[in-house]
Amino acid sequence: xxxNQTREWIISCATNLFMTKGYDAISIHEILKAANCSVxxxxxxxxxxxxxxNECLHSFLKNYEETINTLLKNIDFDSPKILFDIFINIxxxxxDKLENxxxxxxxxxxxxxxxxxxxxACKRILVEGAKKNMYNITTEEASALSYMLGNGICSAIxxxxxxxxxxxxxxxxxxxxxxxxxxxxxxxxxxxxxxxxWKN
Numbered sequence: 001x002x003x004n005q006t007r008e009w010i011i012s013c014a015t016n017l018f019m020t021k022g023y024d025a026i027s028i029h030e031i032l033k034a035a036n037c038s039v040x041x042x043x044x045x046x047x048x049x050x051x052x053x054n055e056c057l058h059s060f061l062k063n064y065e066e067t068i069n070t071l072l073k074n075i076d077f078d079s080p081k082i083l084f085d086i087f088i089n090i091x092x093x094x095x096d097k098l099e100n101x102x103x104x105x106x107x108x109x110x111x112x113x114x115x116x117x118x119x120x121a122c123k124r125i126l127v128e129g130a131k132k133n134m135y136n137i138t139t140e141e142a143s144a145l146s147y148m149l150g151n152g153i154c155s156a157i158x159x160x161x162x163x164x165x166x167x168x169x170x171x172x173x174x175x176x177x178x179x180x181x182x183x184x185x186x187x188x189x190x191x192x193x194x195x196x197x198w199k200n
Contacts, residue, residue, distance in 0.1 A: 007045045008059075010031070010035045010037060010042065010045060010046075013034040013035040014026075014031045014034075014053075014056055015056040015059060015060060016034070017034060018053060018056055019101075019102050019103060019106050020101075021103060022104070024105065026049075027049075028042065028049055031049075056106075057109055057110055057113045058113070060110060061113060061114060064117070065117055068117065072121060072125070118150050119146060119147055119149075120146075122146040122147075123142070123143055123146035123147070123150070125146075126145055127139050127143055127146070129142065
């Protein structure tokens with residue numbers, strides 16, 4: 001088996017174990033047994049179980065990440081709403097991978113990783129839009145707002161069933177469009193809310 005194939009095989013075997021039994025219940029010994037590889041071979045590719053676990057998360061969402069990156073390479077768009085619309089549709093299509101028959105420790109880690117990817121995508125969309133003067137905000141403000149959008153919209157996608165989210169799809173698009181159309185006010189509201197929060 002070629003070097004890269006061996007590495008991918010270990011990741012595949014470990015992913016199946018983590019998905020069914022969870023992180024804590026799986027030892028390196030069990031991974032070695034499932035992959036039929038030696039200890040030295042394991043540590044040739046991975047420094048620890050943690051590193052392997054992170055590689056499993058990345059591998060599990062690889063197609064989603066590649067799709068988003070391809071989308072963001074073509075960042076010239078007439079309206080940010082169009083790009084967010086496509087982005088949410090991609091997310092819905094990948095949602096099935098985050099449901100059903102996955103151990104909660106692996107599922108929670110997947111969701112955290114998923115939120116990181118989606119929030120970063122929102123940031124790239126908004127920052128690029130700010131650079132093109134699509135809204136009257138600085139790139140710093142666009143970066144800050146992306147975390148609200150990324151976590152707000154994507155948390156709804158992740159923690160609702162596919163049917164629940166799909167039924168409220170138009171509401172989310174309307175909400176997101178309203179934020180983008182009143183983006184300066186949205187940022188000021190966030191700043192004022194944070195001031196009140198820390199004051200209290």
